[in-house]
Amino acid sequence: MTEAGYNFGYLDENTKRMIRRALLQAVALPGYQVPFGSREMPLPYGWGTGGIQVTASIIGADDTLKVIDQGADDTTNAVSIRRFFNRVTGVATTDRTAEATIIQTRHRVPEMTLREGQVLVYQVPMPEPLFRLEPRVAETKRMHALADYGLMHVKLYEDIARHGAVTTSYNYPVLVNRRYLMSPSPIPAFDNPKLDRMPALQLFGAGREKRIYAVPPYTEVKSLDFEDHPFKPARADAACVICGSRASYLDELIVDDGGKRHFVCSDTDYCASRPPLQEAAE
Amino acid sequence: MSALMRASGLQLHFGKVAALDDVALEIHPGEVVAIVGESGSGKTTLLRVLAGMMAPQQGRVLYDGQDVHAMGEAARRGLMRSDWGFVHQNPRDGLRLRVSAGGNVGERLMAAGARHYGNIRAEATEWLKRVEIDPARIDDMPQTFSGGMQQRLQIARTLVTRPRLVFMDEPTGGLDVSVQARLLDLIRALVAELGLAVLIVTHDIAAARLLAHRMLVMRHGQVVEQGLTDRVLDDPQHPYTQLLVSSVLAA
Numbered sequence: 001m002t003e004a005g006y007n008f009g010y011l012d013e014n015t016k017r018m019i020r021r022a023l024l025q026a027v028a029l030p031g032y033q034v035p036f037g038s039r040e041m042p043l044p045y046g047w048g049t050g051g052i053q054v055t056a057s058i059i060g061a062d063d064t065l066k067v068i069d070q071g072a073d074d075t076t077n078a079v080s081i082r083r084f085f086n087r088v089t090g091v092a093t094t095d096r097t098a099e100a101t102i103i104q105t106r107h108r109v110p111e112m113t114l115r116e117g118q119v120l121v122y123q124v125p126m127p128e129p130l131f132r133l134e135p136r137v138a139e140t141k142r143m144h145a146l147a148d149y150g151l152m153h154v155k156l157y158e159d160i161a162r163h164g165a166v167t168t169s170y171n172y173p174v175l176v177n178r179r180y181l182m183s184p185s186p187i188p189a190f191d192n193p194k195l196d197r198m199p200a201l202q203l204f205g206a207g208r209e210k211r212i213y214a215v216p217p218y219t220e221v222k223s224l225d226f227e228d229h230p231f232k233p234a235r236a237d238a239a240c241v242i243c244g245s246r247a248s249y250l251d252e253l254i255v256d257d258g259g260k261r262h263f264v265c266s267d268t269d270y271c272a273s274r275p276p277l278q279e280a281a282e
Numbered sequence: 283m284s285a286l287m288r289a290s291g292l293q294l295h296f297g298k299v300a301a302l303d304d305v306a307l308e309i310h311p312g313e314v315v316a317i318v319g320e321s322g323s324g325k326t327t328l329l330r331v332l333a334g335m336m337a338p339q340q341g342r343v344l345y346d347g348q349d350v351h352a353m354g355e356a357a358r359r360g361l362m363r364s365d366w367g368f369v370h371q372n373p374r375d376g377l378r379l380r381v382s383a384g385g386n387v388g389e390r391l392m393a394a395g396a397r398h399y400g401n402i403r404a405e406a407t408e409w410l411k412r413v414e415i416d417p418a419r420i421d422d423m424p425q426t427f428s429g430g431m432q433q434r435l436q437i438a439r440t441l442v443t444r445p446r447l448v449f450m451d452e453p454t455g456g457l458d459v460s461v462q463a464r465l466l467d468l469i470r471a472l473v474a475e476l477g478l479a480v481l482i483v484t485h486d487i488a489a490a491r492l493l494a495h496r497m498l499v500m501r502h503g504q505v506v507e508q509g510l511t512d513r514v515l516d517d518p519q520h521p522y523t524q525l526l527v528s529s530v531l532a533a
């Protein structure tokens with residue numbers, strides 16, 4: 001079943017141990033970016049090398065793995081990572097959020113509320129929330145160490161001054177456990193409230209930038225805002241054409257040359273688990 | 283009245299060059315002290331050492347009884363954000379050029395914990411008015427401002443949190459004389475109104491006479507003469523001060 005010649009989970013045991021040590025430190029310091037010795041993986045940076053290394057380090061033979069890319073189980077990135085782990089570990093894979101013990105995700109949090117014992121692994125392209133504002137890495141580290149985050153609010157101020165509202169709609173910065181400023185990875189701001197006091201463990205891996213960070217279960221995660229401009233998660237004002245949901249996060253599809261638009265649930269498992277529209281009461 | 287800042291025995295050598303040679307200094311609340319001297323006399327180095335940006339090889343700087351160089355970086359940054367202000371010679375060093383004027387003024391407020399957009403904006407508008415910048419330009423980038431406006435914006439941004447002690451490094455350098463005069467007027471009014479203590483480094487003797495209560499003359503890293511501004515300028519004792527005063531051009 002598993003590919004011959006590879007260690008369980010592709011990475012060698014010493015590497016896994018190194019990553020687990022980084023993970024332990026990350027869990028102990030919620031939101032703090034722990035450097036780790038990121039390895040070359042058999043796929044390019046930007047395809048989830050950080051998330052894969054985290055998953056490979058925590059996965060066990062009795063785990064059930066789900067992989068999503070923008071909420072979908074059937075896109076290239078999700079399919080290839082799921083097949084990869086199936087070949088190098090032989091663990092069971094699933095599309096069902098409820099059945100998974102480990103969910104590796106790119107740019108979404110499942111709609112279903114996660115439970116204790118589940119682990120959500122995020123693929124992170126850029127772990128540093130301040131990098132567009134402060135180009136010097138040494139300076140951003142100092143800002144984290146001293147919790148000197150006024151600059152992030154300057155960015156939000158600029159958004160409101162220029163556009164009347166905070167225009168950041170994904171990768172919306174959060175403050176974890178009232179201490180560290182954290183990039184939630186490019187999930188839509190719509191998903192940010194789900195991170196707050198989530199019963200599941202959340203692990204974040206950035207392969208190219210060689211950083212791991214984590215949010216332990218039931219930890220406060222607050223999206224930055226102003227008192228008079230509170231954080232508002234954005235959602236397209238429409239219903240899913242397949243299941244009719246008005247609560248889930250939607251993808252916009254252009255379906256013909258006339259620019260006709262459809263909205264469908266981004267979370268394919270959530271959508272499939274609901275009765276199709278003809279029978280739905282909504 | 284006890285001193286706000288007290289420095290003593292400051293020594294700092296760059297190789298063989300003495301940038302600071304046994305310098306001592308006191309600043310009292312509400313007092314404006316000018317440091318004058320030619321280029322390379324150690325004026326700016328002294329300012330940087332006093333502001334904790336550079337450590338001296340010997341000597342101590344006490345602010346409110348605390349040793350500036352012994353406190354942690356967090357505490358020093360805290361001071362820099364709240365009690366202190368630093369006005370750079372080149373406004374580009376002190377401003378964020380890709381952030382609007384309002385954002386520049388608001389940054390210190392937000393760093394100090396202000397989280398109400400409306401209040402921050404109102405405060406920024408108020409400060410733009412005080413430094414004679416049209417509040418309608420609150421959302422414009424500092425890049426579109428003239429040199430004098432940029433310098434005034436930098437002053438607004440520094441004073442918005444009402445610091446107790448402001449360091450100014452040649453604030454009028456690089457500005458033409460009419461703009462300089464307006465800026466000096468503005469600084470003088472704000473300093474009196476807010477009761478600031480100011481340490482101003484300048485090679486412009488006229489600016490020093492206009493602003494400063496007290497004056498220190500530096501040469502080769504040493505303070506060669508100090509005293510009340512009018513006394514130093516009208517009755518210079520040290521040969522170097524005499525030279526300096528006699529070198530001022532009268533229009």
